[in-house]
Amino acid sequence: MHPTQRLMGGGGQAVGTHGLYIGTWGNFGGMKQKGIISYGIAPNRQFPLAGTAHDAIFNTWRRFSAQVFYWAPPMIAGYYILNWAIDRNHYLNSKAGRAEFAGQEE
Structure with a gap:
């Protein structure tokens, strides 16, 4: 039947x-219906910048904290070495530095 x-x-x-x-x-x-058309749009097309500010802050912090120990120590050491070299150069080219090392040739 x-x-x-x-x-x-x-x-x-x-x-x-x-x-x-x-x-x-x-x-x-039910039976197949004809003539009914429905349209939809994906959520990422409705709000393309949804969560951008939140993700930018937290993703930036995550990436920074993961990499800071690779570049910070060399940067700090380089800063102190360069600062020492500048101070030493200023001293050697000053009146006191010239008087101290007048007889020597470097």
């Missing part, structure tokens, strides 16, 4: 021992 068109349309009557006939695959709940 085949279900009638009314049963295939979701008429609400019980069919056999398994309950209701709800339609074929891709057509659940």
Whole structure:
């Protein structure tokens, strides 16, 4: 026995021992409808910059904290070495430095 068109349309009557006939695959709940068009837009297209500021702050902090121990110690050491060299150069080219090292040639 085949279900009638009314049963295939979701008429609400019980069919056999398994309950209701709800339609074929891709057509659940009733007969195939025509002329209905629905459009949707993905969430990342609706709000393309959603969470950008939050992610920028926390992602920047995560990347900075992971890399700071690779570049900070050489930068600090370089700063102190350069500062010492500048101070030493100023002293050697001053009156006191010239008087101290007048007889030596470097």
